[in-house]
Amino acid sequence: MTSPKSLREISCADDYDPNSMPVVKARELIRSFLTPVTVIERVHVRSALGRVLAEDLISPIAVPGHDNSAMDGYAVRFADLKADAETTLTRVGESFAGKPWTGPIGPGECIRIFTGGVMPEGADTVVMQERATEHAGRVKIAQGAVSKAGQNRRFAGEDLKAGQAVFRKGQRIHPAELGMIASLGIGEVGVYRMLRVAFFSTGDELKSIGTPLRAGEIYDSNRYTLHGMLTRLGCEVVDMGVVEDAPEKLEHAFATAAASADVVITSGGVSVGEADYVKQLLDKLGEVLFWKIAMRPGRPLAYGKIGGAHFFGLPGNPVSVMVTFYEFVRDALMILQGQRDVTPLPTFKVRLSAPIRKVPGRTEFQRGILSPDDNGGFSVRTTGDQGSGILSSMSQANCFIVLPTEVGNVAAGELVDVQLLEGLI
Numbered sequence: 001m002t003s004p005k006s007l008r009e010i011s012c013a014d015d016y017d018p019n020s021m022p023v024v025k026a027r028e029l030i031r032s033f034l035t036p037v038t039v040i041e042r043v044h045v046r047s048a049l050g051r052v053l054a055e056d057l058i059s060p061i062a063v064p065g066h067d068n069s070a071m072d073g074y075a076v077r078f079a080d081l082k083a084d085a086e087t088t089l090t091r092v093g094e095s096f097a098g099k100p101w102t103g104p105i106g107p108g109e110c111i112r113i114f115t116g117g118v119m120p121e122g123a124d125t126v127v128m129q130e131r132a133t134e135h136a137g138r139v140k141i142a143q144g145a146v147s148k149a150g151q152n153r154r155f156a157g158e159d160l161k162a163g164q165a166v167f168r169k170g171q172r173i174h175p176a177e178l179g180m181i182a183s184l185g186i187g188e189v190g191v192y193r194m195l196r197v198a199f200f201s202t203g204d205e206l207k208s209i210g211t212p213l214r215a216g217e218i219y220d221s222n223r224y225t226l227h228g229m230l231t232r233l234g235c236e237v238v239d240m241g242v243v244e245d246a247p248e249k250l251e252h253a254f255a256t257a258a259a260s261a262d263v264v265i266t267s268g269g270v271s272v273g274e275a276d277y278v279k280q281l282l283d284k285l286g287e288v289l290f291w292k293i294a295m296r297p298g299r300p301l302a303y304g305k306i307g308g309a310h311f312f313g314l315p316g317n318p319v320s321v322m323v324t325f326y327e328f329v330r331d332a333l334m335i336l337q338g339q340r341d342v343t344p345l346p347t348f349k350v351r352l353s354a355p356i357r358k359v360p361g362r363t364e365f366q367r368g369i370l371s372p373d374d375n376g377g378f379s380v381r382t383t384g385d386q387g388s389g390i391l392s393s394m395s396q397a398n399c400f401i402v403l404p405t406e407v408g409n410v411a412a413g414e415l416v417d418v419q420l421l422e423g424l425i
């Protein structure tokens with residue numbers, strides 16, 4: 001897709017219908033405006049967890065550096081072993097992990113070797129200790145103890161070769177990457193600076209924790225789910241609290257947020273642009289598109305730029321906030337953080353254990369529980385009531401059941417798409 005010039009241009013396109021915006025199209029439009037951060041900082045390897053690598057990492061060494069044993073046992077010359085009888089060899093030394101045997105071994109000789117011990121020159125194979133007995137320096141090796149030369153031996157460079165590109169820039173650093181970086185002896189890496197995300201909730205009914213509730217008031221929970229989701233993604237969060245639905249207060253909040261953050265996220269009425277003044281205000285401060293997405297929950301969504309900051313206006317309902325975050329904001333933030341090859345949450349097919357009622361016309365993201373079935377696989381059912389205000393459904397769920405736009409009722413036993421919410425399989 002060629003990059004459109006401005007949000008205003010998009011809103012003039014023939015096929016643009018803000019009142020029925022397909023999920024995929026909204027994602028695509030948002031993507032076309034995302035430019036990743038470029039500022040790099042150098043951090044200690046341990047602090048790189050969850051960050052995005054800003055440089056290619058080339059291995060300065062081979063890992064492992066030497067051929068070594070995969071077992072506790074005896075390092076032997078395969079050619080010495082008799083195919084049809086027990087073999088007796090002379091033990092001439094031992095090789096521990098970190099304390100190698102330095103001499104070569106000759107015909108008829110072997111050494112005691114432990115896992116990770118360097119293979120001595122001359123030996124090509126390791127016999128596991130369970131297949132050998134030792135007495136007074138003589139080692140008897142059972143017939144058929146190894147089937148081929150090279151068995152139980154790890155090769156130098158079998159994990160990584162010297163000079164090999166281990167990771168490309170744009171790689172997210174998980175625990176496995178931390179370990180690999182450490183295995184190369186690298187103590188510091190270049191990562192992209194953290195993305196700064198400011199957020200606030202809007203709504204006169206919202207109260208912060210610590211304030212008693214009067215009739216009709218509720219506690220602001222979106223602020224906490226957003227805090228959690230953003231922190232998990234490795235963002236620097238700026239929690240601006242609740243902002244009253246009043247023009248001058250909102251203008252101040254938007255201006256402050258956009259001036260100091262890369263991304264501004266709001267939840268509540270503002271995002272829908274219901275009140276004319278909100279639209280006018282955002283038009284004055286930047287360029288923002290208001291959409292009704294063809295999805296459930298999470299219909300109203302706004303995206304745009306306010307100054308240099310990206311703006312996501314999420315719906316107010318607590319479940320809608322989480323669904324729109326996972327379906328739109330998550331990917332966008334990962335791209336802005338500099339990660340390569342960002343994809344939406346992957347979907348896979350699972351059998352439905354109870355029927356679902358649905359009306360065609362919108363993509364539904366129902367909260368689902370994946371659990372083991374009787375056949376050693378998994379099946380999925382919904383958490384029950386799917387109201388967009390029922391946050392306990394998110395808490396009970398471990399996946400979204402994604403029902404495409406054109407689909408209607410789904411019977412038990414049919415395959416449905418699910419997106420895992422915890423880690424990824």
Ligand code: AMP
Pocket residue numbers: 201202203205206218219220221222223267268269270272315316317318389
């Ligand atoms: P709105 O989009 O502002 O019309 O809000 C839709 C629903 O979500 C209303 O019932 C609000 O009370 C509720 N809501 C909005 N913001 C929050 C929030 N920050 N925490 C909890 N509920 C909220």
Ligand code: MG
Pocket residue numbers: 202203204268269270316
């Ligand atoms: Mg509201």
